[in-house]
Amino acid sequence: MNESDFNAAADLALAALARALEASGAQCDCEFRGDGVLEIEFEDRGRIIVNRHSAAKEIWVAARSGGFHFRPSGGQWVNTRDGTEFFAALSRLISENGGGAVVLRPDY
Structure with missing residues (x-):
């Protein structure tokens, strides 16, 4: 996969994550900037930052509980450490960070 792809x-x-968050009713605000960065902010001012990392060809997630890297595999994005699917991992992280119990699903 080249950088543009x-x-x-x-x-x-x-x-898709931003749309899923909006549809979920999660107790957080999200802003998808056009530069490949999605910021999720919680009422307590905690944040999750999700961004693309072109050099590594990964999506990176920074949360209170640590950093996570996701690579494309079989039509989905999977955690490079444990194989967790991207939307499942973000559902857990958002729930843990005070966004309420959410289950996010992609719409693409």
């Missing part, structure tokens, strides 16, 4: 695929995933 990666950026397009990662931006689709980030936009």
Whole structure:
């Protein structure tokens, strides 16, 4: 996958995450900036930052509980450490960070 294809695929995933968050009723605000960064902010001012990392061809997630890297595999994004699917991992992280119990699903 070249850089342009990666950026397009990662931006689709980030936009789908933003839409899923809005539809979920999660207790957080999200802002998808056009530069490949999605910021999720909670009432206590905690944040999760999700961004594409073109050089590594990964989506990176920074949360209170640590950093996570996701690579494309079989039509989804999977955690490079434990194979967890991207939307399942973000559902857990958002729930843990005070966003309420949410289950996020991609719409692409």
